[in-house]
Amino acid sequence: MRKIKWGQLIVLLAILILALWGILGNWRSVKYGLDLRGGVHLVLQASQIVETKETAEKLEETQEKKKEGETKQEEVKTQNTEKEQPPTAETTKEISASDLEKAKAVIEKRINALGVSEVIVTISGHDRIVVDIPGYTNVEEAKKVIGRIAVLTFKDEKGNILITGKNLKNATFTYQATKEGGVREPVVALEWDDAGKKIFADATEKNVGKKIAIYLDEEELMAPTVNEAIKEGNAVITFGGEGSVEEKTRQAQQYAALLRGGSLPVKMDFVEERVVGPSLGRDTINKSQIGAIIAIIAIMAYMIIIYRMFGVIGTFALLLYVVIYLGFLLAIGTVFSLPSIGAAILSFGMAVDSNIIVFERIKEEYRKGRTLRSAVGSGYSHGITAVLDSNLSMLLGMVVLWYYGTVQIKGFALTLTAGIIAALITSLFFTRFILETLSIFTQTVNEKLFDLSSYKEAV
Amino acid sequence: MQIRPIREWNIIGRSKLWLTISIIIIISSIAALTFNQTRTKQPLNFGIDFTGGVMMRLDFEKEANVAEIRAILSKYGQGNATIQLDQRDKSHAVIRMRKINNSEDTNKIITDLEGKFGKVNRETLSIDSIGPTIGAELRKNAILTVSIALLLILIYISVRFRPKFAVATVLALVHDVLATIGILAITKVQLNFPSIAALLSVTAYSVQDSIVVLDRLRENLKFRKEKQTFAEIANRSVTETWTRSFNTSFTTIIGVIVLAFFGGVAIRDFTTILVAGLITGTYSSIYIVVPLLVLWEKREERVLRSTIPAKIVSGEIKEQRAQRMEKARSIKEEIAKTASKEPQKSKKKKKRSRRR
Numbered sequence: 001m002r003k004i005k006w007g008q009l010i011v012l013l014a015i016l017i018l019a020l021w022g023i024l025g026n027w028r029s030v031k032y033g034l035d036l037r038g039g040v041h042l043v044l045q046a047s048q049i050v051e052t053k054e055t056a057e058k059l060e061e062t063q064e065k066k067k068e069g070e071t072k073q074e075e076v077k078t079q080n081t082e083k084e085q086p087p088t089a090e091t092t093k094e095i096s097a098s099d100l101e102k103a104k105a106v107i108e109k110r111i112n113a114l115g116v117s118e119v120i121v122t123i124s125g126h127d128r129i130v131v132d133i134p135g136y137t138n139v140e141e142a143k144k145v146i147g148r149i150a151v152l153t154f155k156d157e158k159g160n161i162l163i164t165g166k167n168l169k170n171a172t173f174t175y176q177a178t179k180e181g182g183v184r185e186p187v188v189a190l191e192w193d194d195a196g197k198k199i200f201a202d203a204t205e206k207n208v209g210k211k212i213a214i215y216l217d218e219e220e221l222m223a224p225t226v227n228e229a230i231k232e233g234n235a236v237i238t239f240g241g242e243g244s245v246e247e248k249t250r251q252a253q254q255y256a257a258l259l260r261g262g263s264l265p266v267k268m269d270f271v272e273e274r275v276v277g278p279s280l281g282r283d284t285i286n287k288s289q290i291g292a293i294i295a296i297i298a299i300m301a302y303m304i305i306i307y308r309m310f311g312v313i314g315t316f317a318l319l320l321y322v323v324i325y326l327g328f329l330l331a332i333g334t335v336f337s338l339p340s341i342g343a344a345i346l347s348f349g350m351a352v353d354s355n356i357i358v359f360e361r362i363k364e365e366y367r368k369g370r371t372l373r374s375a376v377g378s379g380y381s382h383g384i385t386a387v388l389d390s391n392l393s394m395l396l397g398m399v400v401l402w403y404y405g406t407v408q409i410k411g412f413a414l415t416l417t418a419g420i421i422a423a424l425i426t427s428l429f430f431t432r433f434i435l436e437t438l439s440i441f442t443q444t445v446n447e448k449l450f451d452l453s454s455y456k457e458a459v
Numbered sequence: 460m461q462i463r464p465i466r467e468w469n470i471i472g473r474s475k476l477w478l479t480i481s482i483i484i485i486i487s488s489i490a491a492l493t494f495n496q497t498r499t500k501q502p503l504n505f506g507i508d509f510t511g512g513v514m515m516r517l518d519f520e521k522e523a524n525v526a527e528i529r530a531i532l533s534k535y536g537q538g539n540a541t542i543q544l545d546q547r548d549k550s551h552a553v554i555r556m557r558k559i560n561n562s563e564d565t566n567k568i569i570t571d572l573e574g575k576f577g578k579v580n581r582e583t584l585s586i587d588s589i590g591p592t593i594g595a596e597l598r599k600n601a602i603l604t605v606s607i608a609l610l611l612i613l614i615y616i617s618v619r620f621r622p623k624f625a626v627a628t629v630l631a632l633v634h635d636v637l638a639t640i641g642i643l644a645i646t647k648v649q650l651n652f653p654s655i656a657a658l659l660s661v662t663a664y665s666v667q668d669s670i671v672v673l674d675r676l677r678e679n680l681k682f683r684k685e686k687q688t689f690a691e692i693a694n695r696s697v698t699e700t701w702t703r704s705f706n707t708s709f710t711t712i713i714g715v716i717v718l719a720f721f722g723g724v725a726i727r728d729f730t731t732i733l734v735a736g737l738i739t740g741t742y743s744s745i746y747i748v749v750p751l752l753v754l755w756e757k758r759e760e761r762v763l764r765s766t767i768p769a770k771i772v773s774g775e776i777k778e779q780r781a782q783r784m785e786k787a788r789s790i791k792e793e794i795a796k797t798a799s800k801e802p803q804k805s806k807k808k809k810k811r812s813r814r815r
Contacts, residue, residue, distance in 0.1 A: 043593065137581055140566050271590030279582035280516075284726065291721035295714040302713055306706060339656035342729050345718045346660050349711025350667070356710070357671060360703040386674035390667040393615050397663055400608035406600060412656040416663070 004440060008433045015425060016320070019327025026330035033337030033411070036285050038278030039134040040142050046095045046103060046127045046266040095127040099166070099266050104129055107146055107268075124407070129268070139275045146268075152259060153215045154203070162203040162212065166266075167196025171259035173252045176236060186245065186252040187236040188259065197232070205229035214259070221255060288341050296322065296348055303352060308451045310359045313434050314352055317426045321351045325422040329415065339408050340415040347419025354391070354427035358383040362435070366452045373439040380432055387427065391420050468701070469790055471694035474750035481634055481747055484739075488641025495644050503644055506651035507555065509598060511591030513565065515554045517584060520577025522549040531571045532556065535564050550576070558590065601655045605662065612666055620677055627751045628669045631743035635665045638739040639732060646731065653729045661736025664711070668704060668744035675700045676749065688782070689756040693749050701745065708741035 034041045100123055107129060108121045120132040133142055152165030170191040175184040192200050203212070204226050213223040224237045237255070239248045300318060303311035325347065334340065362379030366372065398420070401413035445452060470477075492502040507514045525542045532540050532554070540556035565586065573579055609629065616625035639661055643650065676696040683692060712734060719730035 045590070045592070137584065139586065269590075270588075272593050273586070273588040275584065275586040277580070277582045277584040280585055283583075284722075288718065288722045288726060291718040291726075294721055295717040298713045298717050299710045302710060338653045338726065338729065341722075341726065342653065342656055342660065342718075342733065345714050346664070346711065346733065349714040350664075350707075352710045353667075353707040356703050356706045360700075360706075364699070382678065385678070386671050389619055389674055390670040393612050393670060394663050394667050396611050396615055397608040397666070400611055401604055401659065404600070404604040404607060406597070408652060409601075409604070409656065409659075412659065416660070 004437050005433060008429055012429045012433060015324060015429070018331075019324045022327030022331030023323065026333070030330065031333060031335045032281065032285065033335050033340075033408075034132055034134060034274065034281075035276055035338050036281040036336060036341075037134050038137065038276045038281040039132065040136050040139050041272070041274040041276075042131040042133075042139075042142065042146065042270060043124070043272035044107070044129045044131065044146070044268040045271040046100060046129065046268055048095065048266060095266055097126070100127065100129065103266055103268060107131060111142070111145060128271075130407075135278060137275055137277055139273055143270060143273070155213045155215060156203070156207055157210050157213075162207075163196060163199050165259075167193050167199065168259065169193045169196070171256050173249075173256035174236075176238075184245075185238060186249040187238050188252050188256045190235045190237065190259070192234065197234070200235070201229065201231050204235070221259075284338070292341075292345060292348070295345060299348060299352060303356075306451075307356075307359050309446075309449045310355075310362075310451070313431060313438075314355045314359065316434070317355055317431045318348070318352055320430050321422050321426040322348075324425060325351075325419060328418045328422060332414075332418075334414060334418075335411060337408060337411055339412040343412045343415035343419065347416060347423070350419065351423040351426065354387045354423055355431050357386050358427065358431065363452055371439075372442060372445045372450075372452075376435045376439045380435075384428075387424070391424055395420055467793055468698050469694060470697045470701075470745065471690050471750060471753050472790070474753055477746040477750050478754075481638075481743070484638050484641065485634060488637045488644065491641050491644035495647075503640065504647045504649045505594075506649045506654075507587055507589045507594075508651040509594040511589050511594050512558050513554075513556050513589075514587045515552075515565075515569070515585070517552050517554070517569070517572065518580040519550045519552065519572070523552050523572075523576045524549070527575055528552065528554065528572065531568065531575065534571070535568055537568075558588065597652070597655070605659065609662070616666075616670070616673075620673055623752060623755060624673050624677075624748075627748045627755070628666060628673070630751060631669055631747040632662055632665050634743050634747055635661060635736060635739045639736040642735040643732065648728050648731050651728070654732055657729050657732035658736070660733060661740060664708075664737060665740035665743060668708065668740050669748045671704055671707065672697060672700050672744050672749060676752075686782070689760075690753045691786075693753045697745055697749050704741060704745055708737055712737050 104121055104123055108119070111119045111121070111131065111133065116133055116136050118134055120130075120134075122130045122132075124130045131142075131146065136142065152168065154162045154164070156162055168190060172189050172191070174187055174189050176187050190200075207226045208229055209226065211223040211225050214221045222237070237252075239251055296318065300311075300315040303314045303318075305311070307314060325344075329344075358379055361383035362372075362375045365375035365378045365382075370378065395417060398413040398417045402410050402417070405413060447453060495504075496502045501510075523544060525544060528542050529538060529540070532538060532542075537556040540554055542555075543553040545551035545553075565588065569579060609632070613625045613629055616628055636658065639658065648654075676693060679692045679696045679699075715730050715733045715737065719727055719734070722730065
């Protein structure tokens, strides 16, 4: 007589305990994607700062200027030297990873000022930044806050760009002693990076006595006059004219903040915005939870009607599957979104597939005149190739999707992969263990109960 | 009434019928796509995820009406936007329009609309605004990813089964995707990001379904008896696995349909694609993959014969013809018997004919 495989049972129990632990430990912190939870989803596209001029004449001038800047930059050998090409029609130049990182840091700082928790800022691909603000719906406010990190440019009187915010290391508000007396005067101190010092020194030398306008996007912030060529590179902007010290202080503080925030290395445009009201998502969550439960019950009912006792075993297998599946998904911290709900439902349907394949095979073997025990044994040994091949080929596909896909596709692939693995575990360990144990103890089978038939009686 | 047992069905014998049906389905899909292309300049109802643009779902306090919404939109140069009101609840509006350059316009539009129809419920609001490059990229990325995944699956099936099996599976898959797209073209379901996930599921499921049938074919070929033709083995494999193919798909379809009913609007488009894909996927695994293999195998037998000396060929042809005649006769007999007699007797008959 064949023995009960206790080893299988132990493995099964271990998996079950792990799964339960996964569910109970993470039940309260289920993560939902923005499409279900509600919130603001923004995608920003980075592009190199390229000036767009009205007249071709000006463009040509700019190009010359740029070329000059370029040769100088090459001397200093910054990492961005090669990318500083004369402006072409479109903004399709490469964005360096460090520029993007810097932009991301600035954006994070900006949104945190918004006072919302759990903001997720991620770099997507090689030139995009994704901002997710869960539970927040005021997209205009969010955009305004992020949008202020516009492009900072310094232009001469002709409108040529002399230098951009990319080279600006820091802009701080401070006081300095005025020339006339000892009275403190509020100023904005500009600190350039190595390449920037060189360019700025050159620019100020050429524009002594003239104005250099500072632009945030298309908006002119201020146009201070250059008093002298600034050789060492670090400059201060003073606020002359009338006005109280308090007013000047406030002005200087504001400009320093704007310049700091504006010192983005690249230009960012919003290419994708999504707002989902929180109750819209909540509604979807509730409905799909109810849908999932009813779907499972319907599948169970169908299994019991068609496969009778086998169906009952399959039903328990499905319940176990749900536990393992949820445990796994929750333990790895899956973010549930619409596509992953779809994947989950698809997985429920497929979870019983392995069992159906094996049940059918067992019935078939029994029909050939085998005993239940022998039918179960050969049912598994034959049925397993179909089960493994279909699931492994699917796994293969999902791995590819996970590797190459975008964020949401990744979620979908992951949910389905978890489903495939959970289905294999339940069908290869649980159902098999139950059937084998059952067949050891049953000498004569109630054929009606299992919907079995054999040729023995037919012949 | 008596339903003839599946194992006596002659599925492969009607290969040409199944393939014709599939070709008709594919042709109608392409026709539907071209029809849409000429009428709306888009083969499918691509949502803004693909085309770029703005989509707003708004719940007003009062009932809205299309003409007044359009009048307001016209002020912002969006006169040809698509405006839909919920049939049952006219205060719920879905507006789809071109990408707005100045994003503050979105806010202004909403404020204007609020002036007419009362406050918009912020809890249930949804606004999507997508740039056109995102859509193009999404399409490119999806196609690339699916191609790589399919290539790997093709290699997997080639290794585990036979290269021919892999080709047949992929052809069936192309059929499934085309058929599903055709249904999408006819039903005008809006395609957005989740739709890609749904189409991916369809392809994955189609492959899985085919493998169940192919596994049996592989097994039966291993224990191939002499004089058994490929077509016979194929028919046996298909009929033996018919029930499980149906049941595995049906349980999944149950799940998806239930979700469609209870899952709310957000999920409905997704489930429509799934149901369409699951049905064609199941059909193709039985009625396309195997018939294709049989036709291919027959063709090769014919080519093989033409290179063999004439004497053997004529002998083989005679033998084959005799076999075919006998088979046809036995099938006819079976049909006649099962129509009139008990199922057990037909089983006996079946056994005898199989022993042959």
